[in-house]
Amino acid sequence: MFREKGELSEKIEGILPRVAKPGRYTGGEWNMMVKDWRSVEGRMVFVFPDVYEVGMSNLALRIIYGLVNADSRFLCERAFAPWPDMEDCMRDEGVPLFALESKRPVASFDVVGFTLQYELSYTNVLNCLSLAGLSLRAENRRGGDPWIIAGGPCACNPEPLAPFVDVFFLGEAEEQLLVLLDILAVGKLEQRAARDEQACRVIRRKTLRRAVEVPGVYVPEFYTHGRGLEEPSGIAERTGVTTLTGQPAPEESDVIPAVAGGAPYVAEGAPELVKKAVVRDFEGAYFPDKPLVPYLEIVHDRGSLEIMRGCGRGCRFCQAGMIYRPVRERSVETLLVQARSMLEATGYDEVSLVSLSSGDYSRINELLRGLMAELEPRKCNVSLPSLRLDSFDVQIAREVQKVRKSGLTFAPEAGTQRLRDVINKNVTDEDLFRVAEEVFREGWQQIKLYYMIGLPTETWEDLEGIVEQVRGVLAAAKRAGRRGARVTVSASSFVPKPHTPFQWEAQDTPETLLEKQAFLRAGLKVMKVKFSYHDVYMSWAEGLLARGDRRLANVLESLAAAGARFDGWTEYFRSEMWREALVEAGVDGDWYTSRVRSEEERLPWDHLDCGVRKEILLRERAKANALVGGQE
Amino acid sequence: MKVRMAYTKKEAARFIAHLDMTRLFQRAFRRAAVEIVYSEGFNPHPKISFGAPLPVGLVGEREYVDIEVMDLRFEHMREAFVRLSSQMPPGIEVLAWQILPERTPKLMALLDTAVYRVEVPIRNTKGQERGVEVRERLSVMNVQTVDHWLAQKGILWERKKEGKVVTLDIRPFIRSISLVGESPAADAEGSSEVELEIVTVLGNAGSVRPTEILGAFGRDEGVAFDLDRARVKRTGVYWMDVKGERRAPDEV
Numbered sequence: 001m002f003r004e005k006g007e008l009s010e011k012i013e014g015i016l017p018r019v020a021k022p023g024r025y026t027g028g029e030w031n032m033m034v035k036d037w038r039s040v041e042g043r044m045v046f047v048f049p050d051v052y053e054v055g056m057s058n059l060a061l062r063i064i065y066g067l068v069n070a071d072s073r074f075l076c077e078r079a080f081a082p083w084p085d086m087e088d089c090m091r092d093e094g095v096p097l098f099a100l101e102s103k104r105p106v107a108s109f110d111v112v113g114f115t116l117q118y119e120l121s122y123t124n125v126l127n128c129l130s131l132a133g134l135s136l137r138a139e140n141r142r143g144g145d146p147w148i149i150a151g152g153p154c155a156c157n158p159e160p161l162a163p164f165v166d167v168f169f170l171g172e173a174e175e176q177l178l179v180l181l182d183i184l185a186v187g188k189l190e191q192r193a194a195r196d197e198q199a200c201r202v203i204r205r206k207t208l209r210r211a212v213e214v215p216g217v218y219v220p221e222f223y224t225h226g227r228g229l230e231e232p233s234g235i236a237e238r239t240g241v242t243t244l245t246g247q248p249a250p251e252e253s254d255v256i257p258a259v260a261g262g263a264p265y266v267a268e269g270a271p272e273l274v275k276k277a278v279v280r281d282f283e284g285a286y287f288p289d290k291p292l293v294p295y296l297e298i299v300h301d302r303g304s305l306e307i308m309r310g311c312g313r314g315c316r317f318c319q320a321g322m323i324y325r326p327v328r329e330r331s332v333e334t335l336l337v338q339a340r341s342m343l344e345a346t347g348y349d350e351v352s353l354v355s356l357s358s359g360d361y362s363r364i365n366e367l368l369r370g371l372m373a374e375l376e377p378r379k380c381n382v383s384l385p386s387l388r389l390d391s392f393d394v395q396i397a398r399e400v401q402k403v404r405k406s407g408l409t410f411a412p413e414a415g416t417q418r419l420r421d422v423i424n425k426n427v428t429d430e431d432l433f434r435v436a437e438e439v440f441r442e443g444w445q446q447i448k449l450y451y452m453i454g455l456p457t458e459t460w461e462d463l464e465g466i467v468e469q470v471r472g473v474l475a476a477a478k479r480a481g482r483r484g485a486r487v488t489v490s491a492s493s494f495v496p497k498p499h500t501p502f503q504w505e506a507q508d509t510p511e512t513l514l515e516k517q518a519f520l521r522a523g524l525k526v527m528k529v530k531f532s533y534h535d536v537y538m539s540w541a542e543g544l545l546a547r548g549d550r551r552l553a554n555v556l557e558s559l560a561a562a563g564a565r566f567d568g569w570t571e572y573f574r575s576e577m578w579r580e581a582l583v584e585a586g587v588d589g590d591w592y593t594s595r596v597r598s599e600e601e602r603l604p605w606d607h608l609d610c611g612v613r614k615e616i617l618l619r620e621r622a623k624a625n626a627l628v629g630g631q632e
Numbered sequence: 633m634k635v636r637m638a639y640t641k642k643e644a645a646r647f648i649a650h651l652d653m654t655r656l657f658q659r660a661f662r663r664a665a666v667e668i669v670y671s672e673g674f675n676p677h678p679k680i681s682f683g684a685p686l687p688v689g690l691v692g693e694r695e696y697v698d699i700e701v702m703d704l705r706f707e708h709m710r711e712a713f714v715r716l717s718s719q720m721p722p723g724i725e726v727l728a729w730q731i732l733p734e735r736t737p738k739l740m741a742l743l744d745t746a747v748y749r750v751e752v753p754i755r756n757t758k759g760q761e762r763g764v765e766v767r768e769r770l771s772v773m774n775v776q777t778v779d780h781w782l783a784q785k786g787i788l789w790e791r792k793k794e795g796k797v798v799t800l801d802i803r804p805f806i807r808s809i810s811l812v813g814e815s816p817a818a819d820a821e822g823s824s825e826v827e828l829e830i831v832t833v834l835g836n837a838g839s840v841r842p843t844e845i846l847g848a849f850g851r852d853e854g855v856a857f858d859l860d861r862a863r864v865k866r867t868g869v870y871w872m873d874v875k876g877e878r879r880a881p882d883e884v
């Protein structure tokens with residue numbers, strides 16, 4: 001179907017007048033790259049499994065789109081999950097998922113690359129495959145179908161998606177993705193010329209074996225489940241050590257793609273431990289200096305300068321802090337050149353400094369001064385989205401403020417010193433109050449405070465501590481003579497993540513979290529502080545997938561069959577659907593989320609090395625248990 | 633200095649929402665290094681003003697925008713125009729620009745007329761002999777029927793907007809409807825297609841879309857317009873001079 005390019009374009013244009021924000025589906029953005037289909041050896045479509053405005057704001061998309069298109073051997077186009085109104089029209093009219101550049105069906109590319117930015121987008125991944133007209137499971141796809149690859153932060157435990165994806169890519173794309181694409185493109189060419197499906201399968205195996213030699217490449221079908229396939233029943237009956245949260249740990253558990261005891265479970269040639277790819281030359285790594293400029297307003301509608309990769313602070317709950325190591329900085333000189341060329345190519349009036357913790361950039365003052373000199377005459381702004389309290393410098397804020405006053409956010413994360421020590425967030429009440437007073441004096445009217453609830457060892461006292469801290473910030477505002485100051489509080493729910501020192505911990509149940517939210521709501525209400533929090537069932541589903549294994553693939557599959565999509569959006573997330581899917585697949589969800597895992601247990605991601613060794617995680621965990629701060 | 637710019641909005645660009653056009657021009661001007669003047673104050677915004685918003689999805693063959701830019705020397709105007717043209721996305725073409733004399737009325741205040749071309753299929757109604765039916769339909773669109781329809785005191789139309797239904801009288805917004813062309817039995821289902829020119833009133837009181845007018849006409853006169861497949865373009869926006877003649881916004 002739709003071999004002719006124009007035929008599909010026409011159908012799409014017929015739909016567009018009927019949907020909201022048709023600009024999501026037209027392409028045509030400034031700096032869009034449309035390469036001749038026949039002039040290249042490999043054609044990739046980058047699929048962002050969420051709506052256009054979210055996907056277009058993502059730095060990974062900008063990097064990969066530019067990186068692949070800059071290579072004469074390849075082309076890269078884009079597709080996004082269509083919003084439900086569009087999807088319904090597409091299904092009615094028989095329009096498959098298509099790429100914005102050429103309006104070709106996604107299924108006609110050689111490689112379909114998904115980015116996994118958050119767990120709740122997994123149902124959209126499956127829905128995109130189905131909209132593309134592809135079989136969900138790799139084993140059911142044929143030689144003429146594209147390779148399905150996936151990368152991004154969630155690839156550090158991609159097991160719930162393992163049966164659907166041919167190749168996962170762990171780590172950073174800049175230096176290895178093109179090598180992988182080359183191998184896959186050659187394989188696809190051979191498959192398309194092959195006599196029959198039998199021959200295709202042989203080529204497939206051969207190609208994947210070549211692929212696993214590339215750093216960061218993980219081919220899930222080369223790893224099989226180990227022992228423990230049977231889900232242990234009745235965790236409560238188990239005896240064993242008492243852990244951090246005071247719950248008993250099971251002795252034996254979990255299902256793994258086993259590498260334990262080695263060889264029998266790993267296909268020959270595949271590494272027992274897959275190491276993530278790390279960019280060695282961050283300074284010289286590809287930087288998208290001609291990023292796409294959309295017309296409809298996207299979430300982050302500005303130019304991004306990646307000043308630093310990685311974060312050395314070592315907060316124990318933080319997956320990003322663990323998996324993006326080591327910490328690397330770009331030089332001020334390079335950044336200024338990048339800023340200039342980006343502004344010229346886009347016409348943006350704002351540059352945002354991107355990193356996990358911009359205040360830690362060693363030459364931040366020098367950089368800001370340089371940028372101001374460059375931007376002020378052009379009437380452009382700098383924004384610093386990730387300034388945080390512990391590294392906060394009023395001087396920096398003042399520099400940024402010179403051009404525009406943006407709201408300030410602080411992330412103490414926990415309400416008491418004890419709990420902050422447990423999570424290794426080195427912030428004191430005194431720091432917070434002092435800085436708050438200072439910035440109120442400087443003229444800011446609004447401060448946003450970020451907390452996390454449900455952290456390991458948390459008690460009511462810690463929650464009370466949040467309320468107390470907010471009271472202290474309000475008092476600081478008063479001292480600074482700002483009675484009208486606005487303080488807003490946001491409390492997200494802690495979700496234990498793989499590759500962190502808290503990967504073994506139990507997640508609070510939705511019921512417990514609801515109680516905690518109610519407690520905070522009541523405490524903050526009297527102070528007339530705006531309080532926002534997350535949907536507890538969404539956090540539960542996120543936690544399920546984050547530390548899930550391959551059995552959850554069945555759950556995802558039945559969710560997809562039931563029509564689940566946009567689960568990261570409160571208005572589309574249906575927790576009943578998730579519960580039903582678990583029942584249908586015969587999987588006990590709480591077994592993944594609400595129990596403390598034993599340190600001896602093989603975790604589903606133990607064969608994936610994302611930069612921090614397990615011994616270090618264990619040591620950090622022990623420190624947390626002993627309520628000591630500090631890090632390696 | 634203020635410039636009035638005429639441009640097209642076609643192809644993919646026709647799906648750009650009206651509200652997003654300001655940002656589009658802002659960025660294109662920045663890339664072209666033609667500096668736009670910003671308002672003073674706490675939240676400065678670029679001095680860009682449009683006339684009548686063109687509904688999303690409609691082609692605009694000659695739309696207008698007024699933009700205040702930093703003074704350009706006359707001899708640099710041409711060069712700036714070329715730079716600007718090269719910074720416009722596909723579908724947006726800068727047709728002309730001119731410096732506005734002092735105290736020229738704003739587009740918003742000036743424009744009172746919009747001219748649309750509409751190509752719209754008419755569905756075959758079931759149970760009728762094909763040939764007969766086509767003839768009938770075309771006769772429905774003749775001058776007398778249209779005049780008769782327009783001679784009504786008021787024409788009510790229910791507009792659906794964000795889930796709410798508002799009833800409004802669209803008659804005051806219609807200047808004229810004329811049949812430009814017709815092509816009987818374009819496809820196997822026996823539908824035909826008509827091409828119409830619809831002239832509407834623009835102004836402070838709001839506006840109506842050509843498809844709304846056809847919706848009402850079809851309802852009253854029993855014509856099954858396939859409005860989902862209508863191709864609508866706005867060929868121009870105008871103002872009426874004292875003699876009642878149509879004048880383009882650059883004729884000031």
Ligand code: SF4
Pocket residue numbers: 311312313314315318319320321322356357
């Ligand atoms: S400072 Fe932020 S990014 Fe760094 S480890 Fe802590 S939470 Fe993670």
